[in-house]
Amino acid sequence: MTESTTEYTPTQYTTGELAKRCGVSVRTVQYYDNRGVLVPSEVSSGGRRLYDEQDVRRLSVITFLRGLGFSISQIADLLADDQSSAYIDSLIAAQRMQLSKQIELDQSRLRTLDALRKTLGRVDDCDRTDLHAFSDAAFVTRRKTGLKRIHGTMLVVGGVMDVLEIALLAIWIMTGNWVPFMIGLVPIVLLGVGISVYYFRSMAYLCPNCHTVFRPKFSRMFWSAHTPYSRKLVCPNCRYDGWCLEVPAAHTGTDMETGEPMIIV
Numbered sequence: 408m409t410e411s412t413t414e415y416t417p418t419q420y421t422t423g424e425l426a427k428r429c430g431v432s433v434r435t436v437q438y439y440d441n442r443g444v445l446v447p448s449e450v451s452s453g454g455r456r457l458y459d460e461q462d463v464r465r466l467s468v469i470t471f472l473r474g475l476g477f478s479i480s481q482i483a484d485l486l487a488d489d490q491s492s493a494y495i496d497s498l499i500a501a502q503r504m505q506l507s508k509q510i511e512l513d514q515s516r517l518r519t520l521d522a523l524r525k526t527l528g529r530v531d532d533c534d535r536t537d538l539h540a541f542s543d544a545a546f547v548t549r550r551k552t553g554l555k556r557i558h559g560t561m562l563v564v565g566g567v568m569d570v571l572e573i574a575l576l577a578i579w580i581m582t583g584n585w586v587p588f589m590i591g592l593v594p595i596v597l598l599g600v601g602i603s604v605y606y607f608r609s610m611a612y613l614c615p616n617c618h619t620v621f622r623p624k625f626s627r628m629f630w631s632a633h634t635p636y637s638r639k640l641v642c643p644n645c646r647y648d649g650w651c652l653e654v655p656a657a658h659t660g661t662d663m664e665t666g667e668p669m670i671i672v
Contacts, residue, residue: 419449419457429466436466442479444469444486476509477502553655557609558635564602568595603629611656612640616647622656 422440426433439445440456445466447456458466465486472482481502485495575591578584607629611622623631623640632639637650 612651
């Protein structure tokens, strides 16, 4: 079959012309055509697919809806002539809910990335970022909730101890009687001992050199220098002497590298 000498009028567009006018690729127009959401208004005698101004508007709407995250099948439903306004509204509401969930997921990933950057900075003492450093950072980042719970408990108990001490001191100053203060020191000391034991049992430490998780003796941990997230210890496995990262002991039953039980020294 031969093509006619006049295939389309000035108000019609070929696939390439339509793509150029709407700012998309020819392949995109062909894809929408194959999926049935952008059917040409006419096919010439030579088989050339021709589009009119209505198709231009339709493609613009399709591009707009795709930018909002709608699938091709959803767009087909939205643009169908026989759909009720209530059904269209339900599709839009469903897409809005889906986007909200995606935003929450992206925000969670952003928080995890921020935590990972901070953790990498604490793990990577040797100014290198290799597989071990990422493994350690991921290991610690996944256990942030446990660390927050432990630190939160420490803060609450510490706050109670401070309030008791201030109250007893105020009573001593106002009454001049030091006996209540001395008696009140007993539960404060007991709370201090209890929270120290709780902290010792709740925490383990990750060696940045050999990646072993271990728990030192109480005396070593108590007297060692520390920051809010690390403590200067000697690794019992490789004898590394430096800053080891805190991890919740409840999550560290095995060594990350070998699968062997956690070292307790």
